[in-house]
Amino acid sequence: MSLVFTPSRIRLALGAGLAAALILSTAGCKKKAAEPDQPKPVMAVEVVSPQSHEWSQRLEASGNVQPWQEAVIGAEVGGIRITDVKVNVGDVVKKGDVLATLDPDTLRATLAQRDAEVAQAIANFAKAKADAERAEQLDKTGSISQQDILQYRTAASTAEAQLKLARAQSDVADLQLRYARVVAPDDGVISARSATVGAVVSAGTELFRLIRDQRLEWRAEVPGDLLGPLQVGMHAELRKPESTTIVEGKIRQLAPTVDLQTRNALVYVDLPKDAGLRAGQYVEGWFELGKQAVLSVPESAIVLRDGHDYVMTLDDKNVAHELKVTTGDRHGDDIAVSGDLTTKTRVVKSGGSFIGDGDLVSVEAK
Template identity: 50%
Template sequence: MKNLKLKPAAALVIGSLVLATGSLMAVSSNSVAADDKKDAAPKPALTVTTTKPSPATLAIKLGANGNVAAWQEAVIGSESGGLRLTDVKVNVGDVVKKGQVLAVFSADTVNADVAQARAGLLEAEANAAEAVANAARARTLETSGALSAQQISQYKTAEQTAKARIASARAALSSQQLRLKYTQVVAPDDGVISARAATVGSVVGVGTELFRMIRQGRLEWRAEVTAAELARIKPGTSAVVKAANGSELTGKVRMIAPTIDPQTRSALVYVDLPPATASATAATSANAPFKAGMFASGQFELGTSDAMTVPQQAVVVRDGFSYVFRLNQDGRVSQLKVQAGRRLGDRIEVSKGLTADSLVVVSGAGFLNDGDLVRNVPAAAAAPATAAK
């Protein structure tokens, strides 16, 4: 009887367990379905900030390389031959003035020649005085018949010959005095001594080089510009020249070479460096930023033009090309190939491939791919999150 009474109770318990299990399975099934639906929704790949291109006025510049050289280099040589050099008063790097004595030759033999020429002039003048007196007496007797016409002619000829000898003696004296003057080698202009070959005790010939001098201490930058770009440069164009030590000077184009090198297809552009720095004093300084013979780079300033710029972070370089990512209305980005140009601070010009109304990704652009879904936040809100990360 007991066993018969327990069977319905067991059946009730079992039924309850079955119902509970079914309910749990239904709830679990609904939960899994909801999670699957939640996982199926797309998630943003990255949080980014965006901006629109902004207009700017950028300078048009043309880069070039070249050498710094002397504006003109004067060669100072000997004008007296066979004389011994007794004194050299200047050295390389010295600043000299026009007419300053640079070297002195021995003047002993020249002084003797000058004295001899002066004595010859005195002798010629004395002989001329006698000839003039004889000719004057002959003229007074010309009408009296006391002297023949031939004698009178001889006296007149002697007078003219004596005067010619005076002129010859004076010329000889001037020549010797000029030789005496040449025993002192003087500077033909203001400038800086750039080379010295003069040695005390040497005997040099006429025309032997003794010194080289940078006239007026002026330096110039000889830039090499290709034939295609030469037409953009005019005399008077400003150029910023940068020396090897980082110093910069602003000069002006003085002239453009009339010929083009057939090998390199480039021409020389001569840029005068400012006198304030290229002066004689600065050129002799040991730490002068520019010296003749050094290499320098520079840029010619050709004016300004309007441009469209974006932050430098927005431009991504891949496989040698520049790209930006445009944010579309659906929250996804499109990779656009652009042509980058000039730079202005932390901004870069985009000359092709982008419109002015495009929304460009700035922060995080380097981690994106074409078609990625992103979340756009203001730049002020993204900064703390980036710092915390």
């Protein structure tokens, strides 16, 4: 039997085929929608866990190195010319060493004049005293008035006072002559010199500065609210400028006040004489506050965002999460951290700044 394809049958067959194609196409789309593409890791990372340590707790500080005490040495007499300067900056001197000399000729002449005045005053006093004694003898005979006796007594007292004054002035002149030798008031090192040969100095003019006993101190600036743990005698360490050398010192004194502008207080640290530091140097250092249990991560794990420190942690599906932390002391390449993390927390070791919160990553095999 032969099939006859009439126009109506052809249209019916085409409609059925189109419907079947649409059904198959819809089924295929539903199958694709039910199976979405899996997200790809944004990058491969190395994972570490925070480590537990017993670290020395430190309080970091910075400040200037200054003389423990700096003596200003000046001229004790004025109007005298400097004839010799015996020391220069950096010279170590002993107490009593001559630093400079002033021209003594004028001072010697003054002393000679005062000595002559003393001799004259002695003679005047001797005469006045003898006159008063004769008047006392005449008083017994009634041959002298009481007014004359009083005048003789007054003249003797005045002459005695003038003698004392002349002797005092002679002592001053002698002292000024000794001041012609400018001497070191204590052991130390010369830190400044303004004396020059030929200059005429005034009384009180600064000639030298002396660091007493060659002692220096570190004046560390510490925030006032962190002074609590610090005590006199506590150990301190300084790092020499442009060097890895560490200098040790001890706290001698804590300032009783806090600066109103900076809110910092000064901590005075005694330094050894062989520290190799110079007055005026700005150095950084720290104070040892004892042991403290800390968690640490590699410093490369710290991510700075919006002025805060973070680490990127991973969950069991390797999805990254941003965790805010507080950083502390550094030991080598590690840094102390505190926050919502434990020794089992999985932390991205480096490259965290390229990872966003919620990103999927792959973990490199160790």
